[in-house]
Amino acid sequence: MVEATAVSAEGRISPGDLGxxxxxxxxxxxxxxSFVKEQGxxxxxxxxxxxxxxxxxxxxxxxxxxxxxxxxxxxxxPSPLPFDEGHPVPAELTVEGIQQVVEDFxxxxxxxxxxxxxxxxxxxxHGYLIGEFLSPHTNHRTDAYGGSYENRTRFALQVVxxxxxxxxxxxxVFFRISATDWLTENPEDEREGWTADDTVRFAADLxxxxxxxxxxxxxxxxxxxxxxxxxxxxxxxxxxxxxxxGLAVGAVGEITEAxxxxxxxxxQQADAVLIGxxxxxxxxxxxxxxxxxxxxVAGPIQYHRAI
Numbered sequence: 001m002v003e004a005t006a007v008s009a010e011g012r013i014s015p016g017d018l019g020x021x022x023x024x025x026x027x028x029x030x031x032x033x034s035f036v037k038e039q040g041x042x043x044x045x046x047x048x049x050x051x052x053x054x055x056x057x058x059x060x061x062x063x064x065x066x067x068x069x070x071x072x073x074x075x076x077x078p079s080p081l082p083f084d085e086g087h088p089v090p091a092e093l094t095v096e097g098i099q100q101v102v103e104d105f106x107x108x109x110x111x112x113x114x115x116x117x118x119x120x121x122x123x124x125x126h127g128y129l130i131g132e133f134l135s136p137h138t139n140h141r142t143d144a145y146g147g148s149y150e151n152r153t154r155f156a157l158q159v160v161x162x163x164x165x166x167x168x169x170x171x172x173v174f175f176r177i178s179a180t181d182w183l184t185e186n187p188e189d190e191r192e193g194w195t196a197d198d199t200v201r202f203a204a205d206l207x208x209x210x211x212x213x214x215x216x217x218x219x220x221x222x223x224x225x226x227x228x229x230x231x232x233x234x235x236x237x238x239x240x241x242x243x244x245x246g247l248a249v250g251a252v253g254e255i256t257e258a259x260x261x262x263x264x265x266x267x268q269q270a271d272a273v274l275i276g277x278x279x280x281x282x283x284x285x286x287x288x289x290x291x292x293x294x295x296x297v298a299g300p301i302q303y304h305r306a307i
Contacts (some may be wrong), residue, residue: 001274002032004048004123007108008101011049011129014058015071020045021104026111033116040298044119046176047108047163049101051129052077052090052138078133078155079140084223098145098155101129106162113167120167121174122159126220130156131178134202135194137222153202157209164210172212174250177202179218179237182225193222196237203245213248214241215274229253232260239269250274256281258289 006012006019019025029045036043054075055066065087066072076097077090093101105122112120124130132138133155139146145154160175167173181193203214216238219227234253242249251270255261261273279285287304290297 001119001121002029002043002045002117004046004050004128005108007047007049007104010054010073010076011051011101011104012054013048013050013128014056015066016058020047020108020111020115023111026115029112029115029117037116042118043116044121044174045112045115045117046121046123047105047112048123049104049129051075051127051132052081052083052087053127055088077129078138078145081138081140083127092141095143095145102155102158102162105159106166109163110166113171119172119174120163121176121215122156122163123176124156125176125178125215125217127178127222128220130159131194131221134177134198135181135221137181137183137191137193149198149201153205156202157205160206160209160211173210174213174215175206175211176215176217178220179216179234179241181221182219182227183222185228186226189226191222193225196240199237200241200244203241203247207245207247211247213250213272214238215250215252216241216270217252231256232264235264235269242268242270248272252276258285258292261289262293 003018006017008021009019012019033043052075055072056063057066075088075090076093078093080089080092082089109120133145134152139152144151146152164173177199179199180196183189183191183193184195206214216234218234218237219225231254235251238249238251241247248271250272251264252274255273255275256278264270264273275285287297
């Protein structure tokens with residue numbers, strides 16, 4: 001799965017982010033998808049819009065806002081609420097602007113297919129634009145896109161419908177969500193946010209709109225939220241969605257060991273385990289896991305000598 005890939009220039013997180021909003025980018029991705037398929041794997045891409053968290057520096061350089069002198073731009077959001085102290089006030093999207101973003105997601109999905117991707121994932125987590133619309137913490141609108149649960153989920157479902165309309169019916173569409181903003185879990189935090197109950201309800205809606213798997217993460221929308229992290233700490237959220245809706249789910253978050261991942265699937269807590277940062281730490285994680293669990297991974301014999 002390719003990292004969060006912007007559906008428009010303004011939807012990038014940082015100036016150096018990947019994008020898939022023009023034909024040059026589509027052509028460049030074909031080299032990647034062709035190579036992935038040659039190895040017997042299935043290429044996927046995550047489509048994203050950063051919303052009010054756009055125009056920031058890379059996390060390993062501090063993640064601070066980037067101004068115009070450093071090629072920054074004006075972020076947009078459902079409401080003019082900055083992410084944190086020192087961050088710019090985003091421009092509130094008009095209804096016309098919202099519809100343009102919906103069209104951008106559809107165009108990006110179409111390009112993703114032309115580029116050879118077989119899976120798309122809509123990024124609705126971590127305080128980026130779709131997640132900002134979902135949460136009452138970041139969505140203070142009073143029109144058809146704010147207020148009630150139905151209104152706050154409207155934009156996300158419009159994006160899903162637009163992507164599903166241009167994506168082949170036989171190929172999967174995933175959706176990534178933050179199951180909670182980690183606000184209501186802390187009695188001392190009086191901020192209102194998106195909750196696990198909301199996620200279960202929304203998962204059923206997503207399933208009805210053609211989503212095949214829910215990638216269940218948490219957090220990222222509210223700065224200074226108290227997150228109780230630890231090995232597999234987000235797995236219970238995925239497990240609950242699976243149990244209460246029947247929608248296939250992927251578990252994420254501090255899953256770093258092969259037997260830990262295997263147990264999650266064996267215990268029917270999730271249908272898949274999605275690994276990210278552990279692969280940055282250990283690019284050979286899949287080979288090590290296969291060896292530990294008694295499986296086999298095809299590949300050049302030279303690599304097997306090193307595992």
